[in-house]
Amino acid sequence: MSLRHDPPARVLIVGATSAIAGETAKEFARNGAHLFLTGRNAGRLTAVADDLRVRGAAGVETAVLDAADVATQSPAIEAAFATLGEIDVVLVAHGTLPDQERCQEQVEETVKALQVNFTGTIALLTLIANRLQAQRHGCLAVIGSVAGSRGRRTNYVYGAAKGGVEIFLQGLRSRLFPCNVTVLTIKPGFVDTPMTAGLKKNLLYADAGRIGRGIHRAIVRRKDVVYLPWFWRPIMGVLTSLPEIVLKRLPI
Amino acid sequence: MHPHQSWGRYPRAEHTGVVPVLWRSDPPALSEVSGKLLPFAYGRSYGDSCLNAGGALLDVSGLRRFISFDEARGVLRCEAGVTLAEVLALIVPRGWFVPVVPGTKRVSVAGAIANDVHGKNHHRAGTFGAHVTCFELLRSTGERLLCSPERNVELFRATIGGLGLTGLILWAEFRLKRIPGARITMDRIRFSCLSEFYQLSRDDQEYEYTVAWIDCLARGRALGRGLFLRGDHVAGGGGAQYEDGPAISVPVDLPSGFIGRATTRFFNTVYYHAQLRNRQRRTLFYEPFFFPLDGIGAWNRLYGEKGFLQYQCVTGEDSESAVVDLLEQVARSGEAPALAVLKRFGRIPSPGMLSFPRPGVTLAIDFAMRGSSTLKLLDRLDRIVAQAGGAVYPAKDARMSGPSFQRFFPKWESFASQIDPKFSSSFWRRVSAA
Numbered sequence: 001m002s003l004r005h006d007p008p009a010r011v012l013i014v015g016a017t018s019a020i021a022g023e024t025a026k027e028f029a030r031n032g033a034h035l036f037l038t039g040r041n042a043g044r045l046t047a048v049a050d051d052l053r054v055r056g057a058a059g060v061e062t063a064v065l066d067a068a069d070v071a072t073q074s075p076a077i078e079a080a081f082a083t084l085g086e087i088d089v090v091l092v093a094h095g096t097l098p099d100q101e102r103c104q105e106q107v108e109e110t111v112k113a114l115q116v117n118f119t120g121t122i123a124l125l126t127l128i129a130n131r132l133q134a135q136r137h138g139c140l141a142v143i144g145s146v147a148g149s150r151g152r153r154t155n156y157v158y159g160a161a162k163g164g165v166e167i168f169l170q171g172l173r174s175r176l177f178p179c180n181v182t183v184l185t186i187k188p189g190f191v192d193t194p195m196t197a198g199l200k201k202n203l204l205y206a207d208a209g210r211i212g213r214g215i216h217r218a219i220v221r222r223k224d225v226v227y228l229p230w231f232w233r234p235i236m237g238v239l240t241s242l243p244e245i246v247l248k249r250l251p252i
Numbered sequence: 253m254h255p256h257q258s259w260g261r262y263p264r265a266e267h268t269g270v271v272p273v274l275w276r277s278d279p280p281a282l283s284e285v286s287g288k289l290l291p292f293a294y295g296r297s298y299g300d301s302c303l304n305a306g307g308a309l310l311d312v313s314g315l316r317r318f319i320s321f322d323e324a325r326g327v328l329r330c331e332a333g334v335t336l337a338e339v340l341a342l343i344v345p346r347g348w349f350v351p352v353v354p355g356t357k358r359v360s361v362a363g364a365i366a367n368d369v370h371g372k373n374h375h376r377a378g379t380f381g382a383h384v385t386c387f388e389l390l391r392s393t394g395e396r397l398l399c400s401p402e403r404n405v406e407l408f409r410a411t412i413g414g415l416g417l418t419g420l421i422l423w424a425e426f427r428l429k430r431i432p433g434a435r436i437t438m439d440r441i442r443f444s445c446l447s448e449f450y451q452l453s454r455d456d457q458e459y460e461y462t463v464a465w466i467d468c469l470a471r472g473r474a475l476g477r478g479l480f481l482r483g484d485h486v487a488g489g490g491g492a493q494y495e496d497g498p499a500i501s502v503p504v505d506l507p508s509g510f511i512g513r514a515t516t517r518f519f520n521t522v523y524y525h526a527q528l529r530n531r532q533r534r535t536l537f538y539e540p541f542f543f544p545l546d547g548i549g550a551w552n553r554l555y556g557e558k559g560f561l562q563y564q565c566v567t568g569e570d571s572e573s574a575v576v577d578l579l580e581q582v583a584r585s586g587e588a589p590a591l592a593v594l595k596r597f598g599r600i601p602s603p604g605m606l607s608f609p610r611p612g613v614t615l616a617i618d619f620a621m622r623g624s625s626t627l628k629l630l631d632r633l634d635r636i637v638a639q640a641g642g643a644v645y646p647a648k649d650a651r652m653s654g655p656s657f658q659r660f661f662p663k664w665e666s667f668a669s670q671i672d673p674k675f676s677s678s679f680w681r682r683v684s685a686a
Binding site for chain 2: 041043044046047048050051053054055194197
């Protein structure tokens with residue numbers, strides 16, 4: 001099949017200045033996609049957009065969107081659909097990694113973390129899901145986390161937000177299935193990115209490029225759930241099957 | 253995730269901090285970082301020019317985006333931390349090549365400028381810096397200066413080959429060259445002594461790329477024997493496959509004595525005699541021609557945890573006797589030299605004040621680090637180089653003395669006036685000392 005006969009994929013990325021989103025976007029750009037990027041910082045969006053144009057994107061547009069601020073979402077999403085017409089792939093990649101200890105001490109920190117990683121995401125997904133349902137095709141790919149599979153003492157605020165989003169996606173997947181829309185839950189493990197810059201690295205850390213290629217592949221193959229790298233699926237299989245009576249005694 | 257050490261892993265340095273630089277639109281406020289600063293990308297400098305013991309590093313590996321590619325004119329603009337590997341993966345399938353590539357593609361563009369790197373085509377193309385059209389330099393005052401042959405000329409000339417001391421390069425633009433395809437036609441010619449090398453290298457102008465491997469343990473009449481490689485770009489190999497990482501990697505440090513005289517002698521003898529005829533011609537993909545060692549990840553681990561030193565010097569144009577002296581010292585020394593490379597530099601000047609290449613023959617030899625005996629040998633080599641009016645390459649150096657450096661680089665004082673006062677390196681503190 002010649003690529004020339006295929007119209008370029010139209011891709012919307014929310015949180016496009018994140019390292020994982022950037023790496024995924026490179027895969028789409030290499031394949032000549034037309035991209036619409038949103039993020040909080042206009043200067044950074046420009047840097048990402050320039051890069052994707054050089055790498056082969058058919059076109060790149062940008063708009064400023066703060067996922068934590070629900071009021072900015074609708075205009076940016078409207079602009080994306082107005083620019084691209086219909087959208088084949090939406091990647092929702094924004095997020096922050098809150099400091100668990102500060103969240104425990106300060107209610108405001110916890111609420112802020114949930115605002116970005118849960119409430120804002122849910123609002124966004126609601127908007128986008130309705131558009132995709134109306135156009136009756138497309139893929140909605142959302143970055144969750146292995147942290148969302150099981151609450152752990154070291155990371156449960158972030159885990160609760162991601163876990164909540166993943167349950168929302170399960171329902172959304174069933175709802176959109178009859179409309180030919182795929183919902184992909186992406187569950188990365190530890191990734192070496194600016195978000196994790198302050199953490200001590202170990203052998204489980206993966207390079208963002210590897211995760212980006214994995215996301216692109218999962219989207220193309222219309223997967224429902226993907227663990228990246230793959231070895232997190234068995235690890236989480238073990239972790240989720242541990243009874244509470246054991247887990248609560250573990251220092252993880 | 254990479255440790256902030258140099259490629260030779262000697263000396264080791266403790267840094268007070270590593271500041272990631274992620275966005276050219278909002279770089280960190282350099283004046284607020286405590287201590288002296290030095291840019292760092294992938295640690296491919298061999299010695300201590302990329303180290304800043306007791307100070308901080310500015311890690312530019314996050315500045316890894318392209319900015320523009322003028323495919324008609326062959327001009328590429330990209331951020332500081334983009335690697336030559338990424339540049340080649342982008343441009344080779346479109347019929348362009350980097351005008352000057354060093355022996356590894358895993359270096360950053362800013363590092364190629366800061367070390368004013370050279371390649372197998374120095375005799376025809378000069379250094380990397382000669383192809384740089386402009387770059388943006390962030391000074392610790394927060395000033396962002398566009399430097400080019402027309403604007404901020406002194407800073408432009410100081411930054412090319414300036415070892416990262418003049419400020420932080422945020423992005424750079426350089427010219428590319430047209431190629432007919434991704435393949436190289438290569439002649440490999442055996443030569444039995446040094447004067448044969450000199451004879452072969454007289455024809456350099458007829459070939460785009462030339463370099464020689466030599467058996468640094470051969471002595472007497474065989475002194476300086478080796479294999480002469482020369483090549484040119486040819487058509488074919490079109491949709492060049494880009495491999496992301498090396499095919500194999502050295503997973504752990506080998507024992508420090510692994511590369512010794514016995515292993516080197518064995519390897520050198522086998523390699524020298526491996527081809528049956530004295531002349532061999534073949535066509536190959538550009539990667540193994542330019543970057544044979546990139547196929548093995550972390551090959552520096554072969555030298556063990558004590559690390560190794562690469563000694564690279566250049567001697568004057570009629571310098572055969574100096575090269576003979578150098579090779580004799582090495583062969584006699586009892587040290588463990590491994591890979592040795594010889595190449596004739598051309599006369600194309602670099603804009604860089606501290607640029608290393610100059611007309612003459614350059615010799616590069618890897619030495620397993622064995623402590624003071626290794627360092628003493630290199631001091632003896634320095635004296636031969638100084639007498640021949642040559643120089644030692646800072647990008648490879650971990651030990652030359654201040655007086656030697658100042659003799660090798662007579663423009664060092666005008667260079668020093670362009671240094672950003674907040675920037676320094678282990679190398680610079682050593683060689684600028686009286």
